[in-house]
Amino acid sequence: MLAFCGIDRCLLDANGRLKFSPRVLEDFARCGSEVVLHCLPEGAIAVYPEEFYRQMRSAEPNPAEKVSQSMLYRSSLRRFGAWSRSEKISAQGRITIPQEYREQAGLKNGAVVVVGVEVGVEIWDRERWMEEQRTGMEHAREKGEREMASDLMVQEQKN
Secondary structure, three states: OOOOOOEEEEEEOOOOEEEOOHHHHHHHHHHOOEEEEEEEOOOEEEEEEHHHHHHHHOOOOOHHHHHHHOHHHHHHHHHHHHOEEEEEOOOOOEEEOOHHHHHHHOOOOEEEEEEEOOOOEEEEEHHHHHHHHHHHHHHHHHHHHHHHHHHHHHHHHHO
């Protein structure tokens, strides 16, 4: 069974609570109800199982040395530290998204989409998600057309 795949429409209430679908809850149940919320620069909120988040963040060898030497690395740590927080999925299958995170991601009360990203989920404003998909699909189509044109030119040169 695929984990953390698919798209669900969910409701975000005025208090920032979001109830996950049973399918998403099953995926998190396999990993534990401890999750990490992280605001993404592209305008969504990632929800990762805590264990995955720990693995993702510990991939850097010798972070103490890098902190002392790299302003870029410190900036990255600052962004992750400021825009990440632990959360627990409630017995009712809900999480509460802090107001600052909702504002950062442009989430409004009402309909949002919860998108599976194989290692967790992302919560998107529906309109922002649709625009993200249009942009991504257009890019993929244009890239495919360029690759096809290039292949055709190579074939013509061989003939």
